[in-house]
Amino acid sequence: MDGIHDMGGMHGFGKVEPEENEPVFHAAWEGRCLALNRAMGAIGAWTIDEGRAGIEALPPDVYLSSSYYGKWALRLENMVVARGLAGADELAAGHALHAAKQMKRKLTVADVPRTLTRGSFGREALAPARFKTGDRVRTKNIHPATHTRLPRYARGRIGEIEAIRGCHVFPDSTAIGGDEDPQWLYTVRFGARELFGDSADPTLTVSIEAFEPYLEPAP
């Protein structure tokens, strides 16, 4: 999706402002919001990629004007309603009014340590890798209206395969409720001038982690 979330290389957002001695959460609701989102993922309400797509689906003005955990809260509201897990009437009332849906899993206190390690997205390869280290590749000029992990600034650009990272769940598929469709994942390195033109820093190289369907051999 060519959304506002795809920020790499944009101008005008100003300086980075680090905060001295930043707390883990700036308010208690941020922690509750993080944990609620993680818990819903852990019981199988949606995949990590469907969750990311849920953030990207927020209108651009809302995306830019909401805090990080504010976006997570809006996404959670939207997704529980869209999936019939809770009604908008229930969220407005602040109490359950209807029967719950049956979920795949439960999350108890005993399961919490499991949620503190990221899920594993590596999968058995279904076919040999198409590219090898050192190959010159061109990223495809794709603009799906749905979730993708190929950022705009790196589309239609020539780079080099620096590393092969194994075969992974393909976000473009799982984000829209499709199969895991495992794909080879590569670190692809680009010169900054290839990405940003002749005025770019000549000492800079940038890499993305690119799934095989994003790539074709360089001409």
Next chain:
Amino acid sequence: MAHDHEHDDDHHQHGSELSEMQLRVRALETVLAEKGYIDPAALDAMIEAHETKIGPHIGAHIVAKAWTDPAFKRALIEDATKAAQSLGLINRVGDHLIAVENTPKLHNMIVCTLCSCYPWEVLGLPPVWYKSAPYRSRAVNDPRGVLADFGVTLPAETQIRVWDSTAETRFLVLPMRPAGTEGWGEEKLAALVTRDSMIGTSLPKSPGEVA
């Protein structure tokens, strides 16, 4: 419950937008708990782990070990998930952690331009700036400008490498060991390793800063 009390504290300390978020998140939690999807006690445990157990001290321990143990450093570069796990950390480290080494010629910086991917098992939750539009937009085309925002200037000839975390691989910068730390033990060295130095937006502290 303890967190209800904290919600009320927020109400007194912050403005109306925060109060609204507080109420919305509380409504979400109440509804999802009443429907049996989530257990508030599990949320408490997750929050407590983030506030007390998981943080950049874990990454600092890994870096300090790499600075003092060449075999561990080799293992870390080879397979950071496995090497970090061998230290007996509190939580298992997820797959595909990748350590990237700074050298006198090369400086590494980590970003997630699309969202907020971050090696949180070893660094904790990302700071607000890491998730902000200024960082996500500029890291890939103006990393020297970003470094300047952190008060860091690198030599003009230093090569800069920015890693955009666009998949489930996660990156940890292995910064250079500061000069003047010869003979230091791991624990003392770990105190020099800042969170930002492991993201690549800053450098480790110098020995004089922790004296």
